[in-house]
Amino acid sequence: MLSCLIIDDEQGAIDILSTFIEKTPFLNLEGTTSSPIEALSIIENQTIDLVFLDIHMPQISGLDFMPLIKGRTKVILTTAYSEFAVKGFELEALDYLLKPIAFERFLKAAQKALNANIEPSARWQPAEKEDDYIFVKTESKGKMMKVNFADIMYIEGMKNYLSINTKEDQVVTLLNIKDLEERLPARQFMRVHKSYIVSINKIKAIDGNQILFTDMKAYVPLGDTYRSAFFEALNQKMMGGKK
Template sequence: MIRCLVVDDEPLALDILVDYIEKVSSLELIKATTSAFEALAIAQTGEVDLIFLDVQMPELTGIQLLKIIKGKCRVILTTAYPQYALEGYDLDVADYLLKPIAFDRFYKAVSKVQQQIQEKPVIIPEKASSGVQDFIFVKTEHRIQKIYINDILYIEGLKDYISIFTPQERIITLQYMKKMEEALPSDIFVRVHKSYIVAIPKIESIERGRIQIGDKIIPIGDTYREGFFNKIQDRNI
């Protein structure tokens, strides 16, 4: 059962989504509200799996709310303005519904979320006898693959997928960057951009806000710049 929260400052739009949710047996409505602040409070409890989130709201926009909750649950954006689609996908939304929302399009979006949940990759950190994390398992298309921590050069994210790069291969898995970031040892790996996590020992050079690992040049995002340089400060001489 997918626990749903609906937030839209238009009561009619709210009622339509509530009606659609009630028609799908795998969905459970937790709350429908016209208040973005009430929705934010509920989302932060971790009691919902999916938010149907309007973009244009007077108190707090959907994009602002989405940035605050930072991946606590999956989000489907709902709006009458298609120009918000690209920004929404940059923030890892599950889907984007353009108003007026037809039931078949709603159902397609919900099915996509269900598939993501069912196919959620296995990420199992393992610890060596010394207590230091040694490798992880990730689910690829056809198998669960073991990846040694020391082999990872960097990780690149694109929407719901990530690519894990090692000297030997590129491994693609259906996963969020935040989940991968949490699974990796923080003393070795650091998020340097919304789309990149790097292994600190693999960095060859840093110049003009860019990191070089092998032949790859990785940008340092403004949001992550301070945290990155603070983390490597102790290694400077």
Template sequence: MYFAEDNLIAIRAMYRCFVLDDEKYAADIMVSFIQKVPSLTVVESSGNVFSAIDKIIQGEVDLLFLDIQMPDLSGIDVLKIIGSRCKVILTTAYPDYALEGFEYDVVDYLMKPIAFDRFLRAVEKAQRQDIPVQPDKQEEAFLMLKGDRKHKYHKVFLEDIYYIESLRNYVKFVTAKGNVISYQNLAMLSESLPSPLFFRIHRSFIISTKHLSIVEGNRANIAGTFIPIGESYKKMFFDYLERGIINR
């Protein structure tokens, strides 16, 4: 089982997409992005929230690209109505709604103007959620990481990862079986690793919530090592802890 991002092997699912945005220019850009991806198809693109809700309830939509600020109903109102009937990626120019959106289990939150590579990462995150992983088979999920030489790869099981630390152009995977240095970008990894199994709590650290034992002040203890919790990541991390999301 693999997860996709640069040197990771992609797994893709077919999705029927609805673009709900009252700004035609923004909607047209999103449609052009969708049309570039063979595993995606456009069901409809409009600012008509009622058409979107109807198609979602009828089971005609797999993935909704949802703008937040619209004249009839807000994107948050739409989330309340449709529940978990389809996957949702929020698209907006306003960052203030990010946390509220994640409370409704949205897949991702895209800030306008949206770059195509960022769009792809959000879609891959949505598709990755459909990969079946049985609780007793979690150890079978793994990454193949580029090593320090050409054609050299390290196989690292997700189950074994304690935390990941940024080392400028490289990252260090600290695992139960030793450390692995790989040419990676921490921000890209944060987007590609399955959530909430992995959580970025600092600009230099991603932790495995499976191995989280204690949170004390501004530190999280992972397998006996205290990792700092960055100020800009603190609120969302503690919100996740308080809602028990890491225990799902």
């Protein structure tokens, strides 16, 4: 059973979330508040496993509130504005619910909280499979793009920006290459140069210090610093000759 707290300045949103929590057998509502200041006191003095946190609130925004609780509880963000998703996940929000919230989507987020909170052997149901996509901000103000990991050929770092390259498209986003590398599944992606990450499944050939891709004319340089680790990762797939 997860103890929950709702923080939202709209009574209608509080009522909906309260109803959803009552319908979910592994959630228990400990309280609701429209005041982030009051919420801090509740979290400090009670055991709260999960907070449903609105982003747009008076006094303190939800994004400013999250660092104040210092990881003492898990957070699911609730908002009518999709443009804050990336920032929310950077602050380690467990999930991001867009208003109006459907119960099916709420339950999916709640199950994620349950699976993250208890041992695998005691889970209410199996954990969700690993995420296979991300949302990134683009150069256009207020616009976000969904990028499927399976579509990525390679990623190029360009000072403060990243270029995420697929067979059909190029998405430019304001991200640090190290931060994105940590979000990508390690079994699919590998850093091969200080400025490049490649999708291992999309590699067609390795020619000297160049990595070539299937159905793509572009190539990526293989940096000396990353060369040994790269070939070590490919060793189990390698047959004949010497690298």
